[in-house]
Amino acid sequence: MTQVSEAPKQMPRPPSIRARASRRQRHGAGAVVLLALIVVAITMPMWGLDSYTLSVAYTIAFYAAVAQAWNLMSGFTGYISFAHGALVGLGSYAGILTMNAGNGLVAAIAAGAGTALVASLIIGLPSLRLRGIAFAFATIFFQAALLLAVQKAGPITGGAQGLSARDLIPMEELLTVMVAIAGGATLLVYGLRRSRLGLRLLSIREDETAARTIGIGTVRLKLSAFAVSAIFAGAAGAVHAFYLSTILPENTFTLQGSLEPLVLTLIGGAATAIGPVLMAAIYGISQEALQELGSELHLALLGLILVLAVLFAKNGLTGLAANVLRRWRQRP
Amino acid sequence: MTTSLQLLVNGIALGSLLAVVAFGLALVFGVMGVVNFLHAEMLTLGGYVTYFLVVNTGASPLLGVALAAAIGLIIGYGIQHVVLGRIVDRPPLDGLLLTYGLSVLGLGLITYFFTGDYRSYAAGFGGGWRLGEIYLPTKDMIVLAVCVLLLAATGALLRYTRTGAAMRAVAQHREAAAACGINLAQIDALSFALGGGLGAAAGAILSTTFVTTPELGHRWLLTGFVIVVLGGMGSLVGVVICGLLIGILQVTLGYHFDDSWAQLTIYLLLFVLLLIRPAGLTRRVEAT
Numbered sequence: 221m222t223q224v225s226e227a228p229k230q231m232p233r234p235p236s237i238r239a240r241a242s243r244r245q246r247h248g249a250g251a252v253v254l255l256a257l258i259v260v261a262i263t264m265p266m267w268g269l270d271s272y273t274l275s276v277a278y279t280i281a282f283y284a285a286v287a288q289a290w291n292l293m294s295g296f297t298g299y300i301s302f303a304h305g306a307l308v309g310l311g312s313y314a315g316i317l318t319m320n321a322g323n324g325l326v327a328a329i330a331a332g333a334g335t336a337l338v339a340s341l342i343i344g345l346p347s348l349r350l351r352g353i354a355f356a357f358a359t360i361f362f363q364a365a366l367l368l369a370v371q372k373a374g375p376i377t378g379g380a381q382g383l384s385a386r387d388l389i390p391m392e393e394l395l396t397v398m399v400a401i402a403g404g405a406t407l408l409v410y411g412l413r414r415s416r417l418g419l420r421l422l423s424i425r426e427d428e429t430a431a432r433t434i435g436i437g438t439v440r441l442k443l444s445a446f447a448v449s450a451i452f453a454g455a456a457g458a459v460h461a462f463y464l465s466t467i468l469p470e471n472t473f474t475l476q477g478s479l480e481p482l483v484l485t486l487i488g489g490a491a492t493a494i495g496p497v498l499m500a501a502i503y504g505i506s507q508e509a510l511q512e513l514g515s516e517l518h519l520a521l522l523g524l525i526l527v528l529a530v531l532f533a534k535n536g537l538t539g540l541a542a543n544v545l546r547r548w549r550q551r552p
Numbered sequence: 553m554t555t556s557l558q559l560l561v562n563g564i565a566l567g568s569l570l571a572v573v574a575f576g577l578a579l580v581f582g583v584m585g586v587v588n589f590l591h592a593e594m595l596t597l598g599g600y601v602t603y604f605l606v607v608n609t610g611a612s613p614l615l616g617v618a619l620a621a622a623i624g625l626i627i628g629y630g631i632q633h634v635v636l637g638r639i640v641d642r643p644p645l646d647g648l649l650l651t652y653g654l655s656v657l658g659l660g661l662i663t664y665f666f667t668g669d670y671r672s673y674a675a676g677f678g679g680g681w682r683l684g685e686i687y688l689p690t691k692d693m694i695v696l697a698v699c700v701l702l703l704a705a706t707g708a709l710l711r712y713t714r715t716g717a718a719m720r721a722v723a724q725h726r727e728a729a730a731a732c733g734i735n736l737a738q739i740d741a742l743s744f745a746l747g748g749g750l751g752a753a754a755g756a757i758l759s760t761t762f763v764t765t766p767e768l769g770h771r772w773l774l775t776g777f778v779i780v781v782l783g784g785m786g787s788l789v790g791v792v793i794c795g796l797l798i799g800i801l802q803v804t805l806g807y808h809f810d811d812s813w814a815q816l817t818i819y820l821l822l823f824v825l826l827l828i829r830p831a832g833l834t835r836r837v838e839a840t
Contacts, residue, residue, distance in 0.1 A: 300645060346827045353644055479656060521660070522660075523654065524653070527650060531638055531639070531650070
């Protein structure tokens with residue numbers, strides 16, 4: 221029996237031509253702001269900042285990269301992935317293994333991205349042919365299975381002892397690379413938002429049946445989006461492994477690691493370029509400020525934010541702000 | 553031969569427990585269409601309730617099962633009224649995200665209040681019987697008896713009471729049930745309460761055999777989901793049969809290889825299920 225309890229969806233009114241024109245202008249301004257942010261972030265290591273500021277900046281870039289990776293798949297298609305923590309973790313393991321075998325950072329990042337890509341196809345092939353919940357389910361099980369497998373594959377992964385990077389990479393270099401990954405993902409989101417391809421992806425989120433009816437190859441699109449998303453997650457994971465320098469299975473494939481990109485993007489605004497980046501910055505800074513809360517309450521807070529977001533702000537804070545703004549404009 | 557029979561006995565005891573874990577999930581999905589991650593925290597809570605009761609008062613763990621079930625019922629009812637009731641008409645993914653958020657919130661709070669320590673107590677069910685070559689531990693037999701009792705009671709409630717009939721009606725067709733004058737909010741709340749009660753009771757039983765940690769529920773929840781998908785969402789008989797099958801599979805694999813490999817195999821089973829039985833996640837079967 222099919223689901224029958226769905227409420228009739230409210231059709232959004234199409235924006236007027238004038239509204240569309242002004243939105244286009246705002247998009248132009250958005251691109252400039254985005255590029256400026258990226259330039260500032262990439263040149264940051266040359267400013268001679270202290271290592272604490274650099275590490276906060278790095279953390280923000282890491283969150284932004286993972287959140288945008290999640291955004292590329294789940295934000296656009298509405299297929300919720302609970303496995304991005306595992307994809308990042310796979311990237312970390314592949315990255316350290318590659319570098320310890322005597323290769324450079326670029327090879328390590330490529331290995332991380334490649335491993336995550338393969339993993340995304342393994343999860344995606346069975347589950348993306350199905351609708352909705354099946355995919356979310358598959359990702360949850362993938363993460364649990366991967367944690368067990370990594371712990372069991374001791375000779376390769378070091379088992380419960382984990383792995384350590386043999387060489388240290390300077391903080392400045394890691395920051396630059398992470399910002400480049402986050403910036404690349406953000407630009408991709410930005411570009412997709414303004415392209416026909418992005419519209420096709422969004423059409424999957426809005427109404428997959430209708431999308432298929434008008435000839436959109438949804439399965440291939442979903443698989444591709446997930447693959448691209450995994451490439452960014454894996455690359456970020458490889459870099460992050462060198463930031464941590466030692467990785468342990470139970471610290472790598474965590475619930476929190478998969479929850480963070482999801483919450484940051486949903487709150488920031490799914491399928492928006494700027495939302496996840498802003499949220500990453502807020503989250504990274506507040507994490508420093510709320511350090512005395514401890515990891516348990518931190519996790520509880522993440523859960524609470526997700527609950528509140530689903531209940532009251534389905535389109536994230538950017539959506540909420542847009543709603544408030546529209547109401548304020550339309551006030552009598 | 554003896555080993556296989558022995559494994560079968562142990563597997564049935566574990567399987568009956570898994571069936572209780574999965575039935576709470578299947579009930580909530582069947583009636584409300586919600587994939588309930590909060591079930592994990594209900595399991596964990598049941599474990600802690602029993603642990604503290606037994607350690608502080610020296611009461612029997614069986615009393616803990618009853619107390620945990622009562623607490624689970626109340627919490628489930630409350631959460632449905634305060635939180636889940638607000639998203640009844642939203643797509644299923646919203647329900648999943650919401651219960652996931654609640655689950656993480658609960659996990660954080662439980663870890664904060666009860667710390668990550670491993671807790672276990674002496675259940676006091678030592679000894680056992682010999683039946684030819686097979687050993688029947690008292691503990692396993694008590695677990696089996698309590699689980700059968702819980703499943704039979706829930707099954708009878710669904711089968712023979714008006715409330716149970718209303719639940720089955722809602723599971724079959726929400727709108728039609730509402731048109732017949734069934735109070736959907738009431739039935740949803742009762743189902744979620746019943747799911748919570750079963751979950752907490754299952755957690756209490758788990759704590760007699762396994763150590764109680766904040767992660768207790770999450771470890772068993774995934775196995776519960778495999779059973780629900782395998783058995784057909786919301787079907788009591790299917791859930792019980794698949795619970796027993798998975799229990800036997802886990803014990804057998806655990807004996808021949810080890811527990812992690814057994815767990816891994818069961819997780820991989822879900823991927824296979826998704827491929828060959830895609831309806832398992834979406835079809836709603838009446839709760840009989």
